Amino acid sequence: MKSDTPPFLSAIGNEETAQLPAARFPGEIVVVDDVRAIRAACAELAAEPVIGFDTETRPSFRPGVHNRVALLQLSTPRRCFLFRLCAVPLAREILRILENKRILKIGAAVSGDLAALHELRHFREGGFVDLQSIVGEWGIEEKSLRKMSAIVLGCRVSKAQRLSNWEAAKLTEQQQMYAATDAWSCIRIYERLQRVPKPKKAIIHDKSQSLSAKR
Template sequence: MSTENRFIDKISNEQTALLPAIEFRGEIRIVENERDIAAACRYLAEQPVIGFDTETRPSFRPGVTFRVSLLQLSSPEVCYLFRLNRIPLDKAILQLFENKRLLKVGADVAGDLRSLRQIRHFRDAGFIDLQAIVPEWGIAEKSLRKISAIVLGQRVSKAQRLSNWEAATLTDKQQLYAATDAWVCTRIYERLLRTPKKPLRQ
């Protein structure tokens, strides 16, 4: 554990933009065939902590929304991209969501889970929302980009956020963006655990 907490409470967009970008350097595996779901879930179930995120095709028309297109679950070495526009939200995936011993770390977890429940119902357990816990370390920011900037000193790129997540083939940039978003949550969580807490001053 580091001996002191030097995290600032807030960071500006300008300060964040000056930081180096963080990128996932591990293996990215796309799951778009039903036959590949079980093996991916077996691997993920053996991890102590995994990163969690989702992507949804953006709608540029009021009142039009799409279902979750992509589910990202990442260990430090491998990130699986489940293309939910191609495969079902399978029972093996739901077992990961319901496993309280498997910690799943994300940002705005409640929003992601709400969107996933529009596809299929499940009872979640073992989820950790960075937005909910960072105030214990004196951090007032809520966006993953700014939490990463404060905790890791690196920014998460948001360049691909509004790209088409239901495209026939995901580009290399989309894959890297999606994998980084899930994986970086575990890096942030690990750093927090090694740092003393300091609650936000009221």
């Protein structure tokens, strides 16, 4: 079913976004920093049809210095697993999740996250959905997770912990909540979009792009 009226705003300002209630992951956060916990975590994730996906890397404030990815977040609606890749390997069990085409992994700007993971180990990813690539079908022009969440969910995803030390000996509660909320919000945005009809204008735009590509 298509609608003439755009279901969402196309864009939103920083001030309006800042006034929205903060998004907070309501489930259990599980920090995986021991190889013995990887198998059980992945077994639970493998049973889910849709999971949220994100990564975090310790920021570098020196030109030319690049740090490896330190954290992989994989979230179900009820539980978010934080794999500390600075402490545990990108194990085969985790790769099976990332390669499984039947498990949808929802993220934002996933190409950068995947490139960072490929620096640790080669794998053939499958089943990834990048919110940045699909929100335009609903007339949304914003691409940041913060703005997409504001438009689609009416809540604000905090970025206060983004530049914190993700390789610290122990993650703070604030870091854990930030990381879990990012991955979980991707699921919520995706599921909300799937319940809302796409506006006709977006469909027409997609067709015109397709015709141009054929030429």
